[in-house]
Amino acid sequence: MSKPLVSAGPSQGGDSHKLGAGVAREPQPPPREGRMGGAGPLIREVPPTSWYFRHPRYLRYMAREITSLFVGAYCVLLVIALQSLAAGQASYEAFLLTLRSPTSIAFHVLALVAALYHAATWFNATQKAMPIQLGEEFVPGNLISGAHYVAWAALSIVILFLAGVF
Amino acid sequence: MAKSNKPIIWFPFAAGGTVIAFFIPVIVLLTFLAALGYVPTGLSYDSMRAFAGSGLGKLLIFGVIALSLWSSAHRLRCTCYDFGLRADKLVANVLYLAAGAGSIATAVFLLRI
Amino acid sequence: MKERLVQLEVLRYNPDTDTDAYFQHYEVVCQEEWVVLDALNKIKETIDPTLNYRWSCHMAVCGSCGMMINGDPKLSCHTFLRDYEGVIRVEPLTHFPVERDLVTAPDDFIEKLTRVKPYLIPKKPKPISEGEYRQTPAQLKRYHQFTLCINCMLCYAACPEYGLTPKFIGPAAISLAHRYNQDSRDGGRDERQEIIASKEGVWECTFVGACSEVCPAHVDPASALQQVKIASSIDWFKEHLLPGGGK
Numbered sequence: 098m099s100k101p102l103v104s105a106g107p108s109q110g111g112d113s114h115k116l117g118a119g120v121a122r123e124p125q126p127p128p129r130e131g132r133m134g135g136a137g138p139l140i141r142e143v144p145p146t147s148w149y150f151r152h153p154r155y156l157r158y159m160a161r162e163i164t165s166l167f168v169g170a171y172c173v174l175l176v177i178a179l180q181s182l183a184a185g186q187a188s189y190e191a192f193l194l195t196l197r198s199p200t201s202i203a204f205h206v207l208a209l210v211a212a213l214y215h216a217a218t219w220f221n222a223t224q225k226a227m228p229i230q231l232g233e234e235f236v237p238g239n240l241i242s243g244a245h246y247v248a249w250a251a252l253s254i255v256i257l258f259l260a261g262v263f
Numbered sequence: 264m265a266k267s268n269k270p271i272i273w274f275p276f277a278a279g280g281t282v283i284a285f286f287i288p289v290i291v292l293l294t295f296l297a298a299l300g301y302v303p304t305g306l307s308y309d310s311m312r313a314f315a316g317s318g319l320g321k322l323l324i325f326g327v328i329a330l331s332l333w334s335s336a337h338r339l340r341c342t343c344y345d346f347g348l349r350a351d352k353l354v355a356n357v358l359y360l361a362a363g364a365g366s367i368a369t370a371v372f373l374l375r376i
Numbered sequence: 377m378k379e380r381l382v383q384l385e386v387l388r389y390n391p392d393t394d395t396d397a398y399f400q401h402y403e404v405v406c407q408e409e410w411v412v413l414d415a416l417n418k419i420k421e422t423i424d425p426t427l428n429y430r431w432s433c434h435m436a437v438c439g440s441c442g443m444m445i446n447g448d449p450k451l452s453c454h455t456f457l458r459d460y461e462g463v464i465r466v467e468p469l470t471h472f473p474v475e476r477d478l479v480t481a482p483d484d485f486i487e488k489l490t491r492v493k494p495y496l497i498p499k500k501p502k503p504i505s506e507g508e509y510r511q512t513p514a515q516l517k518r519y520h521q522f523t524l525c526i527n528c529m530l531c532y533a534a535c536p537e538y539g540l541t542p543k544f545i546g547p548a549a550i551s552l553a554h555r556y557n558q559d560s561r562d563g564g565r566d567e568r569q570e571i572i573a574s575k576e577g578v579w580e581c582t583f584v585g586a587c588s589e590v591c592p593a594h595v596d597p598a599s600a601l602q603q604v605k606i607a608s609s610i611d612w613f614k615e616h617l618l619p620g621g622g623k
Contacts, residue, residue: 136395138473138481143539146347151447155536158584162342168283169335171291175328176365176372178294182315183375186308193306196298205295212288219284222583226602233514245284253289260293260305266570269579270612273605341582344540 161218167211170204220245272337272359279334286327315376325373329366336362378408382415382457386427387467389474397474399465400424406457412464413441413452416478429478436592439528442469443478449533449590469533471542485529488545492553492571497564515560522555522600524593531587531597537580544580545572547587547597554600557607573608581605 149155181192195201223245224238257263297306304310314320336358343354382404389397402419413431420427429452431441436454443452444467446460457464472480502509531547538544553572557565572578581601588598615621 137391138475139389139391139394139397140473141397141468141470143470143536145349145540148536148539149345152586154586154589155584158536158586159342159345162338162345162582165335165338165342168287168331169339171287172328172332172335173365174294175290176368179315179324179328179369179372182308182311183372189308189311193297193302196294197300202295202298205291205298209288209291209295212283212291215280216284216288219280222585222602225585225588225596225599226606228599228603230514230518233512233517235517249285252285253292256286256289257292257303260303261310262293262296262303262305266573266608266612267575267577267579268612269575270609273579274609274613277606277609345536345582 161214164211164215167204167208168215171208171212174204216249220249275330275333276337277334279330279332279337282327282330283334287331290327312376315373321373321376325366325369328369329362332362332365333359379405380408380457382406383463384412384415384419385463385465386416386419386478387474388427388477389468391476401463408458410457411453412443412445412450412455412457412466415457415464416452416466427478428476437526439526442528442530442533443467444470444533449530451528451530451592454592469529471533471535471539472529480529482529484542485527485532485546485548488549489527489552492545492549493564493568494549494552494556496556496559496562497567498561499563509561511560518560519555519558522551522558522595525552525555525595526593528592530590530592534586534590536584536586537582541580543576545577547581547601548595550578550581550604551595551597551600554604557604569608569611572604573611578604578608 149159178189178192181188220242224241227241228238229236229241293303293306296303305314315324340351340355340358344351348354384402384404385399386402387397388394388400402423404415404418404423406415406418413434416427416429417431429441429443431453432438433440434453436451439451441452442449444450444465445452445455446465447467449469452466466478468474468478468480472482472484475481525548527548529548532538535544535547538546550572553568556562557568578601581598583598583602585598587601588596591597
């Protein structure tokens with residue numbers, strides 16, 4: 098019973114006269130004309146396709162989840178790259194050329210943003226999923242997440258170096 | 264009520280999420296450079312053949328792609344549900360099968376190198 | 377003391393006569409340092425005695441005055457008027473049936489809380505003559521944060537997965553199960569895992585994190601649930617891959 102909310106107060110006058118202090122449950126009044134009496138508890142259903150517009154925190158969450166679409170698509174691109182690599186030099190170099198299309202460049206920008214957002218949210222979450230207690234005290238959460246960021250930066254630099262970027 | 268077998272799905276999802284966080288941004292950066300016309304020497308045919316030809320290279324490539332695909336598939340499944348798509352079983356089957364197929368293809372291509 | 381005219385839009389619903397809820401507008405003069413609950417109390421005392429809501433301690437301890445304030449689940453005794461401008465919209469907690477005005481039915485949460493056995497289950501019976509259970513400060517600290525839950529249900533109102541899948545046992549109940557699982561005096565983890573590692577348990581959580589953002593007691597349920605997921609996964613692999621179920 099999903100019901101729209103009425104923003105005016107059509108029955109406020111009548112109600113306030115009828116219920117007195119309004120704390121205790123009073124004997125049920127007879128249903129009034131033109132109204133359905135005794136509807137019982139009201140279920141205010143959450144709109145299942147648009148609930149995330151209710152608060153910015155839900156939009157941030159949905160943004161995090163949607164990164165999977167771009168990361169997944171990028172993994173498909175990697176599989177295709179591997180296919181062309183297995184097929185020989187001509188095929189692989191043709192693949193590298195197709196990467197230069199404007200669509201590919203636009204997709205790379207989106208995939209990069211998605212991958213970075215995923216990484217940041219993931220590292221920020223590590224302190225919640227894996228708290229570390231040393232002796233009596235817990236290691237400060239930011240130290241756990243920070244260590245992940247440092248390791249990530251180091252690993253990325255090593256990979257860029259091995260790939261001959263610098 | 265019995266314990267759920269969800270860990271079979273969730274554990275590789277969590278592992279994949281970690282792999283994506285650590286590896287995918289820098290890999291995207293590398294192919295992005297190639298897309299901009301600057302192909303890093305490590306992405307040349309000879310270097311990539313040598314890397315994918317080694318046992319360690321095969322293992323790394325397969326691990327990163329298979330886990331990332333699985334993680335993305337699982338998260339997309341949850342996202343579909345969050346967007347109000349209630350055919351969860353169908354969505355799950357399609358996405359997990361796609362991730363599995365991608366992983367098998369990765370293994371097949373790697374074995375050809 | 378400074379006074380201020382505060383405007384509130386309060387959701388009204390009378391189950392005996394109304395088929396639907398509606399917003400009622402109130403204007404009330406409040407002290408600058410008052411909280412939303414003070415404004416509601418003044419409305420009830422001076423303008424409209426029919427307004428229904430729950431409250432008790434007025435100091436963020438009892439957990440009974442939770443409501444949606446401008447769309448955010450809050451304890452109304454802990455929400456200062458000075459932090460708001462314009463009309464303040466006050467609604468009952470989402471995801472719970474509205475009994476009357478701002479009063480919701482907590483039955484679903486209570487039932488789930490009961491199900492996860494949120495109490496100490498000793499490893500083996502211990503007569504009083506054997507003395508008390510002893511615990512080091514480190515053992516206490518291991519679970520202390522999760523003892524701070526005041527059962528206010530704000531996390532349930534914030535959790536979209538609970539809204540989408542009402543069977544989900546939810547943040548507070550699973551956090552409290554985790555609290556006892558982490559207690560060195562407790563031996564009831566296996567019993568609780570049957571509930572919280574089930575299909576309706578922790579696996580419905582997608583780590584939105586809203587529960588921890590709204591928790592007025594800084595319990596951090598999202599953290600508890602992720603820890604339960606990891607521990608439950610380790611259980612599963614032990615039970616299915618190790619000979620003898622890893623016991």
